[in-house]
Amino acid sequence: xxxxxxxxxxxxxxxxxxxxxxxxxxxxxxxxxxxxxxxxxxxxxxxxxxxxxxxxxxxxxxxxxxxxxxxxxxxxxxxxxxxxxxxxxxxxxxxxxxxxxxxxxxxxxxxxxxxxxxxxxxxxxxxxxxxxxxxxxxxxxxxxxxxxxxxxxxxxxxxxxxxxxxxxxxxxxxxxxxxxxxxxxxxxxxxxxxxxxxxxxxxxxxxxxxxxxxxxxxxxxxxxxxxxxxxxxxxxxxxxxxxxxxxxxxxxxxxxxxxxxxxxxxxxxxxxxxxxxxxxxxxxxxxxxxxxxxxxxxxxxxxxxxxxxxxxxxxxxxxxx
Amino acid sequence: xxxxxxxxxxxxxxxxxxxxxxxxxxxxxxxxxxxxxxxxxxxxxxxxxxxxxxxxxxxxxxxxxxxxxxxxxxxxxxxxxxxxxxxxxxxxxxxxxxxxxxxxxxxxxxxxxxxxxxxxxxxxxxxxxxxxxxxxxxxxxxxxxxxxxxxxxxxxxxxxxxxxxxxxxxxxxxxxxxxxxxxxxxxxxxxxxxxxxxxxxxxxxxxxxxxxxxxxxxxxxxxxxxxxxxxxxxxxxxxxxxxxxxxxxxxxxxxxxxxxxxxxxxxxxxxxxxxxxxxxxxxxxxxxxxxxxxxxxxxxxxxxxxxxxxxxxxxxxxxxx
DNA sequence: TGCCCAATTTGACTTTTGTCGAGAGCCGTG
DNA sequence: CACGGCTCTCGACAAAAGTCAAATTGGGCA
Numbered sequence: 001x002x003x004x005x006x007x008x009x010x011x012x013x014x015x016x017x018x019x020x021x022x023x024x025x026x027x028x029x030x031x032x033x034x035x036x037x038x039x040x041x042x043x044x045x046x047x048x049x050x051x052x053x054x055x056x057x058x059x060x061x062x063x064x065x066x067x068x069x070x071x072x073x074x075x076x077x078x079x080x081x082x083x084x085x086x087x088x089x090x091x092x093x094x095x096x097x098x099x100x101x102x103x104x105x106x107x108x109x110x111x112x113x114x115x116x117x118x119x120x121x122x123x124x125x126x127x128x129x130x131x132x133x134x135x136x137x138x139x140x141x142x143x144x145x146x147x148x149x150x151x152x153x154x155x156x157x158x159x160x161x162x163x164x165x166x167x168x169x170x171x172x173x174x175x176x177x178x179x180x181x182x183x184x185x186x187x188x189x190x191x192x193x194x195x196x197x198x199x200x201x202x203x204x205x206x207x208x209x210x211x212x213x214x215x216x217x218x219x220x221x222x223x224x225x226x227x228x229x230x231x232x233x234x235x236x237x238x239x240x241x242x243x244x245x246x247x248x249x250x251x252x253x254x255x256x257x258x259x260x261x262x263x264x265x266x267x268x269x270x271x272x273x274x275x276x277x278x279x280x281x282x283x284x285x286x287x288x289x290x291x292x293x294x295x296x297x298x299x300x301x302x303x304x305x306x307x308x309x310x311x312x313x314x315x316x317x318x319x320x321x
Numbered sequence: 322x323x324x325x326x327x328x329x330x331x332x333x334x335x336x337x338x339x340x341x342x343x344x345x346x347x348x349x350x351x352x353x354x355x356x357x358x359x360x361x362x363x364x365x366x367x368x369x370x371x372x373x374x375x376x377x378x379x380x381x382x383x384x385x386x387x388x389x390x391x392x393x394x395x396x397x398x399x400x401x402x403x404x405x406x407x408x409x410x411x412x413x414x415x416x417x418x419x420x421x422x423x424x425x426x427x428x429x430x431x432x433x434x435x436x437x438x439x440x441x442x443x444x445x446x447x448x449x450x451x452x453x454x455x456x457x458x459x460x461x462x463x464x465x466x467x468x469x470x471x472x473x474x475x476x477x478x479x480x481x482x483x484x485x486x487x488x489x490x491x492x493x494x495x496x497x498x499x500x501x502x503x504x505x506x507x508x509x510x511x512x513x514x515x516x517x518x519x520x521x522x523x524x525x526x527x528x529x530x531x532x533x534x535x536x537x538x539x540x541x542x543x544x545x546x547x548x549x550x551x552x553x554x555x556x557x558x559x560x561x562x563x564x565x566x567x568x569x570x571x572x573x574x575x576x577x578x579x580x581x582x583x584x585x586x587x588x589x590x591x592x593x594x595x596x597x598x599x600x601x602x603x604x605x606x607x608x609x610x611x612x613x614x615x616x617x618x619x620x621x622x623x624x625x626x627x628x629x630x631x632x633x634x635x636x637x638x639x640x641x642x
Numbered sequence: 643t644g645c646c647c648a649a650t651t652t653g654a655c656t657t658t659t660g661t662c663g664a665g666a667g668c669c670g671t672g
Numbered sequence: 673c674a675c676g677g678c679t680c681t682c683g684a685c686a687a688a689a690g691t692c693a694a695a696t697t698g699g700g701c702a
Contacts, residue, residue, distance in 0.1 A: 033652090036692095053373065129377070345658070345660095356658095356683095357660085361680090363659095364660085
């Protein structure tokens, strides 16, 4: 496959069609090819991000509820996906919205930290292609060896691919069996560099995990259901980038956390824009914990969750006064 | 006209169509309106920048000629509009390309300085709409009272409108009749603030004017053809933001320049990205002057001009060695 | 050189989209 | 309260875009 001429043609076709507003048949005659080919080239152009179609997500911030939430929780921006409507699947809706929001937050030259989870992978999956050449996507936490399709490195690479950006992976297990080994591995130059580079990110994308038997930590074998229950009784409230946090959003003092290879929460907090996306209503407490810990500046949730958060905030304020 | 519900509908339609990939009839049934209305909403959405379609201008930098020029003239980036092709009008082609390049260079939160001229207005005219709320467009030089449709304030406002950004105009004549008056006016707080704010811009857009009887300075009555010829014999090589520069790109020491209200060249040079667009082949010397004076980091020209610049650079290097 | 395979291109067909004039709803005005 | 004038909306038609199987091209390999 001669890649150069093909690429050139796609570019030219896209240019004439989208920038000049010619019709497909006019493009075809300019380039001396058939209209069908033009249609195909244009599809490729859209798929590869040579052309970029994006919709403003302003609508979802304009929502009064979103504004209230921003005030109540001191967040920089909140987007609320409608759920009342007859839309097929609310969790998909949230992911689609999150993908748009994410693309709107990315700027040229940005360094983006990406964590791991079903939500993040779902966002990557519905994200449209863009052409941001000098963007770097870095992985925030170690890998889980499980055969799941949403491994941390895959999330990172998929998002990097969609953005036409550089992906920076690091290959270490998320959890090790002993604290000593984790310490030693963290001291490895390759790993240390990656982890210390996290705080230089301009944007982070992650979800928050629940502390229950459904958690990926359990499903992937990092923790047994029993251990999870133990952690819960010790005050575990949620999971961020593979680490267990308590209700205040601080790292829980436990053996598990000491065995994890992941970006420190302080590094995450050093990132100016931290986009948290939550799909499941059941992750209410974990999300509260993340917000309490200052791990979230930008939030995408469903209407349901938004209302619960607002009610909670109102109740807390009332109690305090 | 109830503006809220209409806007909401446009947003929703655009969202369902572009983000979710639904067909127009599906969108129509979701929103309980006719497909024809959906089509109309979508057009409005495109026109107002609620959706954004942009094509990568990478193709035009990939050009070997562009790369050579970047090296030869030490520019950050060069885009070359093809002229050999059977494309209708090369100057329109350059303007369309420049508009795309400009949009690609703008980042969120940017402050953009815009000067004045036929070229700049033409770029504004073909520029597609975008939704960049926290961008500010500032006017770089005073106004000419002439009835031309490309007055500095109009250039600024038009570009601001296209970007859905804030436009910052200042109302002073470009040229005054005495040097004292110009000095006094420059000292006015409103004007001083505007001019000193120029160096804080992140991006500038301007063209360069020729020193001849066709110049707008002559057409608008700021200078007589005779005065222009005089300036030329004194070493005037071009016009940038209403100011006359010599072949080295320095402000020419003349009464005219002292009577002008415009951003100082030093302020312009303080702007990180200075996009210069030249349409006419006749502006070769003015462009050389602008480049010599470091007033240009990003350049959009036609293939013809590009070749001339490269030949000139090669000749100069040869002579020097 | 000639053959084969894969990728690309094409023409014909279907589906989707854009557009236009007619009609309906709405508001301020006389 | 009836009357233009206005915009918004709809249905129907025309134009454009998407799709698919068949044909062609080109390049590697025996």
